[in-house]
Amino acid sequence: MISDLLSNLNWGHYNYWIIIVLMMVGLYAVIARGNLIKKIVGLNIFQTSVFMLYISLGKVDGGTAPILEEGLTRPFSNPLPHVLILTAIVVGIATTALALALVLRIKAVYGTIEEDELEEADNKTEAEEAQLAADILGADDNRGGAH
Amino acid sequence: MASPEIILAAAEAGHIVTAAAGTHVGTHGATHHEAPGLLDIIRNNLPALQVLVPLTLAPLITLLNNRNLSWLLAMVGTSVSLLIAVVLTTQVLDGSVISYALGNWAPPLGIELRVDAANALVLLIVAAIGTCAAIYARPSVDKELGMTEQPLFYTAFLLCFSGLLGVTITGDAFNLFVFLEISSLSTYALVAMGAKQDRRALNAAYNYLILGTVGATFYVIGLGLAYMMTGTLNMADLAQRLPDLMGSGTLWVAFGFITIGLATKLAMFPLHFWLPNAYTYAPSVVTGFLAATATKVAVYALIRFIFTVFGADFAVEAQLFGKVLLPLGLIGIIAGSLVAIWQVNAKRILAFSSVAQIGYMLVGLGLMSLTGLTATMLHMFNHALMKGALFFALGAVMWKLGGVTLDKMRGAGKLMPWTMAAFVGGGLSLVGVPTTVGFISKWYLLNAAFEREWYWLIAILLITSLMAAVYMWRVFEVAYLRPAPEGVQKGEAPLLLLIPTWALVLANFWFGLNATTTVNLAETAARGLLGLTGGAN
Amino acid sequence: MISMSFDLAIALSLIIPVVGTILIGMSGDRPNQRETVTLLTAISLFAVTLWLLPQVAAGARPEVSFFEVLPGMPLKFVIEPLGMLFATIASGLWIVNSIYAIGYMRNTGEVNHTRFFMCFPISIGAALGMAYAGNLFTLFIFYEVLTLSTYPLVAHRETEEAKKGARIYLGVLLTTSIGLLLPAIIATYMLTGTTDFTAGGILADHVSPTTATILLALFMFGIGKAALMPFHKWLPSAMVAPTPVSSVLHAVAVVKAGVFSVLKIGIYIFGIDYLADADLTFWLQAVSAFTLVTASIIALTKDNLKARLAYSTISQLAYVVFGLSLATAAGFMGGSLQIAMHAVGKITLFYFAGAIYVAHHKTEVSQLNGLGRKMPLSFIAYTIGALSIIGLPPFGGAWPKFVLMEGAVDAGQPLLIAVLIISSLLNIAYLLPITVRGFFLKPDGEDTPAPFSWDGVKEAPFMVLAPLCFTAFLCFVMFFAVDAVEGLIAPILN
Structure with missing residues (x-):
């Protein structure tokens, strides 16, 4: 059964396989890794897979680099995906830079960049807040709330 | 792997698209009959100016690095955009479409900016709320972010503003991604600025960043696949080519990725987890601005893709409405309303309420009718007014009382009567009391549900309205029926905070009593999206 | 001297309460001035109502559409005898009640007088708005305004008991109005294309008797202010309010608004003949x-x-x-x-x-x-x-x-x-x-x-x-x- 499945798959489009693997690795890192930096790394891997998707889409069989020059007779690869990906790479860089800046600040303020520790700290704050609110509002009620 | 033929075919098709798209198309761009006057240049390039004015002012603010100038420039940027948005809206009220070629490069190879009734509505929302936010920002930012580094705030604000406008006005799918990321990145930075008041803003911003970037990347994947099949990125051109490729499995996948990507941005359940924290811990002016605009723009983008690019038939075949939008919208409404009741932080209550309200918009889509789509477009406008007013009022409370947890808001009704009156006004609108915009939205949603004879939906909508009354009433009671804590002076927030808030509250009532204009605009938009001819009655 | 016309009379009936409320709010720290404003508002409102009464009794049916709130749904006022009756009772007894309220509040050590006296005109204005409503939509708008404007009056004393009573008051009234009355109104609109009050009713030819029975049930229970069991709990809960509130609102305005709506819908949406013939x-x-x-x-x-x-x-x-x-x-x-x-x-x-x-x-x-x-x-x-x-x-x-x-x-x-x-x-x-x-x-x-x-x-x-x-x-x-x-x-x- 599996061998049938495997033989039916089109190994010629190996670029898609690589892309999918990278995508899944990246997403896994984002979701499963608790360290904030590792999440960013995962995000980058994920984005890289997308870049490769576009670029591989643009490749033409037997095509040369899409640079305009005199006497160009050979087919050339599609330049548009390259352009799109340049934009996307820049966006990715900006995102990574912003994310790293946030991580720096988080480290400075919280002292840790592990997700579970951060969550614990935040939950603690939230619980304290809720308790405080409940106490004050409850005390009010007991006083009768009279003017 | 694409072949060169597709590129050439796209170039040829370019002419057909520009001519065929829309009932009335005016191709704008600087023409060369005689030397055009300045006013003509401006008028011809309005769509581009809509985005460019705030976009160019943003780095200027950082360069000038002056606290007062940055606020001034922010106000200039937003109000000019508002003016442009109003002018553009008047031009498309009758159902026509404005097509603008950026840099005079003809679509579909060049980037096109398109304005029709649907995105004119959204442009208006973003520009109006942005202007209010810019005026509002001064005292709020002074209090919450301190006196230094304010230019950075205003820069990020204007970038976000222009990004949102760009998403709305563009007719090119990849351009949408670029603007989407411009607005999102600046949003992450803006949310993180709330760390001065509450350090949890940093985590909120980080999580928003991760989830938002994954969403945007999903969108890019979907777009890549669609590009691979059709060879074009222009939305109108895609719309022309996609029907021929209907059976393709790649297109289903593309559609799926794009939908999920945008769903992340618009906080559809279960991709909404970033929203409560981001809204709660961001600075007040940021929350007010974002709650009223960011998710609406994402909803608009989704609508644009569903109806204009892929076409309603495709979506129906994909069972998008019945199996995705409707159930997830409903869960969002119920879950959002339920969770909101138990919160102790007023901003958090409103954040979960926003999740519920976005659910209403999705349900309107899921109803698959003209009335349903009209209700969604209408609710985008109305909800912006409601949440803008509510969050701005809370920002004023924050300014005076230092926090918006229920214990800090005790007696706020007596300490800050005007502010809390504004909050009550917005709250009544949220509940859907007649004479407010909230009622108008509910009326249309209920009408749409009635048309389909989905009585269970009517019941759910009404029950969740009552839940909205419950969680709003918690705040009202604490503010009005409890004594203020000892030692707090009575005193209102500054005028710069009150005036934009009250402008939005009065707009709630004005458009609640005079809904004809907004309803007509929404209906024209809906008709345009569904491809029905004729403007609204 | 502006000559009185029907349009003006109806507009005044709505404007006078609003103006009165604002003036009362502004006179907050001068009790005698504030009380005078209350009385003057009540008297002028009654005067306008009295001007309308004989004409309506003689057969006039003034009709005014102010503007369209939604496309096809105007804010419409039509004065007919039943509404005139309700308006006369409400505005007449309000004068008496204003005097009573002043006396009561000054002699029992209640506080927050200004808020108290501000809510009254809005409530009576809403009652008049209901009395003169020309379609279900307008009726519903003023019905809700009445609920909301009486809430601060019920919760006035701000004690735990008062807050609880007010919560029940609001809870029952809002649940019935949003949960039952609003769908009934929308259903009527969708089934007949209009919500206008029409002599002889509008439902007769458009709906089956079963649908009509369901609609009638939605209306009757949806009008929570008529206190039909089991939606009656709000009435005893509202007794936590000071007596001037209980007297005028719960003997005159709120409850009468409820049963008035019942009668009005019965006769102008369903029609007596339709009710009898279809045995609804x-x-x-x-x-x-x-x-x-x-x-x-x-x-x-x-x-x-x-x-x-x-x-x-x-x-x-x-x-x-x-x-x-x-x-x-x-x-x-x-x-x-x-x-x-x-x-x-x-x-x-x-x-x-x-x-x-x-x-x-x-x-x-x-x-x-x-x-x-x-x-x-x-x-x-x-x-x-x-x-x-x-x-x-x-x-x-x-x-x-x-x-x-x-x-x-x-x-x-x-x-x-x-x-x-x-x-x-x-x-x-x-x-x-x-x-x-x-x-x-x-x-x-x-x-x-x-x-x-x-x-x-x-x-x-x-x-x-x-x-x-x-x-x-x-x-x-x-x-x-x-x-x-x-x-x-x-x-x-x-």
Whole structure:
């Protein structure tokens, strides 16, 4: 059964396989890794897979680099995906830079960049807040709330 | 792997698209009959100016690095955009479409900016709320972010503003991604600025960043696949080519990725987890601005893709409405309303309420009718007014009382009567009391549900309205029926905070009593999206 | 001098309350000025209503559409006799109540007077808006405004008890209006294409009898202000409010708005003939009869005077719904008469409750023994009001009962007369003991009652006592005014 499945798959489009693997690795890192930096790394891997998707889409069989020059007779690869990906790479860089800046600040303020520790700290704050609110509002009620 | 033929075919098709798209198309761009006057240049390039004015002012603010100038420039940027948005809206009220070629490069190879009734509505929302936010920002930012580094705030604000406008006005799918990321990145930075008041803003911003970037990347994947099949990125051109490729499995996948990507941005359940924290811990002016605009723009983008690019038939075949939008919208409404009741932080209550309200918009889509789509477009406008007013009022409370947890808001009704009156006004609108915009939205949603004879939906909508009354009433009671804590002076927030808030509250009532204009605009938009001819009655 | 026209009159009816509220708000720190504004607002509003009354009685049907809120849904006002009746009662009794409220608030140490007096004009304005509403949409708008504007009045004392009572008040009214009334209105709109009040009803040819029955149920229970069981809980809960609130709002404005809406929808959306022909109201007869009797029985068990009066109100309101459920002209007339007569009678009873609180700080029926010697005028006024509610001539309340009995016979349900008689007996049982206790029983702690002397009399202050006596007198006057009321309403029933 599996061998049938495997033989039916089109190994010629190996670029898609690589892309999918990278995508899944990246997403896994984002979701499963608790360290904030590792999440960013995962995000980058994920984005890289997308870049490769576009670029591989643009490749033409037997095509040369899409640079305009005199006497160009050979087919050339599609330049548009390259352009799109340049934009996307820049966006990715900006995102990574912003994310790293946030991580720096988080480290400075919280002292840790592990997700579970951060969550614990935040939950603690939230619980304290809720308790405080409940106490004050409850005390009010007991006083009768009279003017 | 694409072949060169597709590129050439796209170039040829370019002419057909520009001519065929829309009932009335005016191709704008600087023409060369005689030397055009300045006013003509401006008028011809309005769509581009809509985005460019705030976009160019943003780095200027950082360069000038002056606290007062940055606020001034922010106000200039937003109000000019508002003016442009109003002018553009008047031009498309009758159902026509404005097509603008950026840099005079003809679509579909060049980037096109398109304005029709649907995105004119959204442009208006973003520009109006942005202007209010810019005026509002001064005292709020002074209090919450301190006196230094304010230019950075205003820069990020204007970038976000222009990004949102760009998403709305563009007719090119990849351009949408670029603007989407411009607005999102600046949003992450803006949310993180709330760390001065509450350090949890940093985590909120980080999580928003991760989830938002994954969403945007999903969108890019979907777009890549669609590009691979059709060879074009222009939305109108895609719309022309996609029907021929209907059976393709790649297109289903593309559609799926794009939908999920945008769903992340618009906080559809279960991709909404970033929203409560981001809204709660961001600075007040940021929350007010974002709650009223960011998710609406994402909803608009989704609508644009569903109806204009892929076409309603495709979506129906994909069972998008019945199996995705409707159930997830409903869960969002119920879950959002339920969770909101138990919160102790007023901003958090409103954040979960926003999740519920976005659910209403999705349900309107899921109803698959003209009335349903009209209700969604209408609710985008109305909800912006409601949440803008509510969050701005809370920002004023924050300014005076230092926090918006229920214990800090005790007696706020007596300490800050005007502010809390504004909050009550917005709250009544949220509940859907007649004479407010909230009622108008509910009326249309209920009408749409009635048309389909989905009585269970009517019941759910009404029950969740009552839940909205419950969680709003918690705040009202604490503010009005409890004594203020000892030692707090009575005193209102500054005028710069009150005036934009009250402008939005009065707009709630004005458009609640005079809904004809907004309803007509929404209906024209809906008709345009569904491809029905004729403007609204 | 601006000449009065219908448009102007209707506009004024809405503007005067708003202006009054603003002026009252601005006079916050000058009590005498504030009270004067209250009285002037009430008087000018009544004047406008009086200007309209004879013309509507003569057959005029002023109609004004102000603007379209939604495409196809204008804010529309049409004055017809039933609305005119309600408006006259509401605005007339409001003057009396303003005087009473001023007297009460100043003599009981209540606080937050400004907020209190600001909410009244809005509430009465909303009631008038409902009275003059020309379509369901307008009616609904003002219905909700009335609920919201009376909430601060109910929660006024801000004690835990008050907050809880106000929460129940708001909860029940909003749940019924948003959950039942709004869908009914939308359904009507979707089924018939309009929400206009039209003579003869709009539903007859558009819906099947089953749908009509469901719609009727949604309407009747959706109008929570009519306090039909099981949605009656808000009424006793609202008794935590100061008595001026209970008196005008819960004897006159809020509850009357509810039963007024019931009658208005019955006759202008459904139509008496349609109700009778399609036999849509048989279940309503049972529900209203049940409410009638049960509420009276509960009233018997209540020692707190205001609670007793609250359940009495629930019972008396059911008379109106009962009248509609008979689906005959006489039944409808009886219901309309009940709106007028009960308002005057009940307000007397509530004024009495407030008077004994102000003068002697008594709230329970069992505390009233022998009090009649100290407050003879109040108790006499109370007795008059009670007799009117019970339905004995020569007081106004006799007429609704009589006409309703006539209506029951017309409807071919003579057994329902038994319901009316039982309820009258129950009314006697829970209302008259107060008179008996006051005049004929010894006060606790005294073995032999002191002989009566005018020196021992300690009535409530003048501003509290005068309205009480006035409304009692009105009960008597209304007995003779029945022809005028019948003449006003009769044209609708042709």
